[in-house]
Amino acid sequence: MLKTCLGLVVLVAFLGCKQQPGKPSNPADQPSQAPSADVLAVIDGDTITEQDLVRSINTDADLYQRFYQIYQIKKDILEQIIDERVITQEAKKEGKDREQFLNDRLKDKITVADEEVEGFYQNVKDNPTLKGTEEEKKQKVREYLSERKRVTLERKEVEDLKALHKIELRLAPPPYPEVQVSIEGDPVLGPADAPITIIEFSDFECPFCRRMASILKKVLEQYPGKIKLVFKDLPLTKIHPASEQAALASHCAEDQNKYWEYSDQLFESNGALETADLVKYATTLQLDVAAFSACLEQKKHLAAIEADRAEADRAGINATPTIIINNKLITGSKSLSGFKEIIDAELAKLAPAAAPQPTKP
Template identity: 35%
Template sequence: MKSLAVLLPGAACLALGVVACSGQRGSTSAPTPAEASVEVAAEIDGDAITVAELDDRIKEELFRSRAGDPSKLYGLRSDALDELIRERLLEIEGKRRGVPADAVVELELEAMGPVTEEEIVTFYEENFAKQGDRTLDEIREQIERYLNSRRAAEVPNRLRERAKIEVLLTAPRYDVVAEGPSKGPAGARVTIVEFSDFQCPYCQRVLATMDEVLAKYPEDVRLVYRHLPLDRIHPNARGAAEAAACADEQGQFWSYHDTLFQNNRALGKEDLVRYATDAGLDATRFQACFDERRFKDKVEADLQAARAVGISGTPAFVVNGIMLSGAQPAEAFYKVIDQELARPAESDDAGSAPTAGPS
């Protein structure tokens, strides 16, 4: 962390856009599902928040994005629902206490007590001490303001724990077969199907995120890798995908996968063969597999499976049928995974036959 500008209220803001490689010149939307018949998006202690309220809040975004993609529409509605729930919780708590909604946060902060010196020092040591360019005394007040703002942002979450909230808004689900090299238990309740491209820098960026996710849910999450080479912008991606399938034939997919991403600027034929040799694969067997393009149909089948559900960029993830696009932060996966684990086990539908659109 180099600056408090991205942390402190009143400072410059950093917009965290989700990034991805795209093989399309224009946007390609997934097939649009029928409108949901459920008009209630959520209930808080029996009081409803309607889908119409969400759409009214996001009408400008809907107009700008022309959100025909059901996943994008769900994302906009879900974000709006989170905002409305926070607002309603503050209003409800304000009425209970006989104070305006905007006074609830101040009362909660008073109940927590002031930020302690220990909290300030810990934050400084975790974020600034190693850089050595600013002393604690120089930024103590800024850190204290930031920690207070972070506490304030947590107040609605504390109120949420006390309320009875039922979220009825559901994400569209896409039927994608979970076939390919995998990590995690075969019987995991949550399956993540990843569509990726070995030349895509954003796919490389998300590797650490996937490691975090698997480490957090060692018994509950399985990751399945499928190929989506973006030929128009990544001319070596298809060859790398076929080479990785040849490595998989010898039981070395994941180590070879890691090597390709570590060297994603050098994925020519000679490079691919050298990486296989360095990894201890049977070089003659690998060369024969690669030269005859033994797995070209497998790679093409993965690509067509992605296109069938409207995926045109990488990385893209289908989490128990729920779409996440781009190099998402780990928290985005945690949110979906936790929701899936909270569902009754008999309703899980992580793997099913592919269709042309969302279910």
């Protein structure tokens, strides 16, 4: 009986959606369709989609950075929830609550040697916030070191437990902003036809740029023949007064085919960028010092630096280091693993699709 009733319901529903012969379709008679999840607003039938919003965000680097920060916050919270659920599941298997489960797994691993306590105590014993007798102070130090070790060990324990589970993170970051900048005339390292182009706007007096130079060297080593690195000057002279002259010097070295070697000298200089220092680096690299000095004094390559500044301004770039990978403006600091994630994704997109496997008869 139930099957018969269900069959009638399905039949009625089917017939109700079918046009009767000879009757024109009336849109008002049709069931309204739920708007696509991608549609955020409708103006007289004209839709505004999620992609429209993303495109607007991506034209403003500062606005994008705010959205990316929101994504990072959501990702951190999501990972905390995942951690807690994994711990809860594993604790439940042993019939324990969270605290008991973790305490049992960590209690024999958290040890603080007397030598550790003594060494740390000697560094903090005069701190006015550390009160009490010497023994009381040392006990507080021991408790602090013990808790610090517990946090580290708990983090490792959770990561080991997560490895036992199939976990999929589906929270996607906002797409990187698309930017177009010219690289004509800029120093290039790597094959001209490399599938990955990394453009860096940098400042030789910027400590973060120094760190980035080291990371990019490792990136190039890990992707031989696949990356074209382009260097663009963005000396921030208001906070780095020697940066423009250092940039000029780098191009004077480029005139003698030593741009990248000279750039390394500048980043390794720890801020020693006075004229005498710049000439010393030229001497170290066995450049024609007279030609180099004349080039530097005449500011021969100032127009090229100004062109890079103008390019940065058009792209909304006002900080160093700024990285662009295949026309994507990469915001935030990036570690080697961060670069690998982006580059691998780009290479995967460029890889030819696998040929379909023949079906078995």
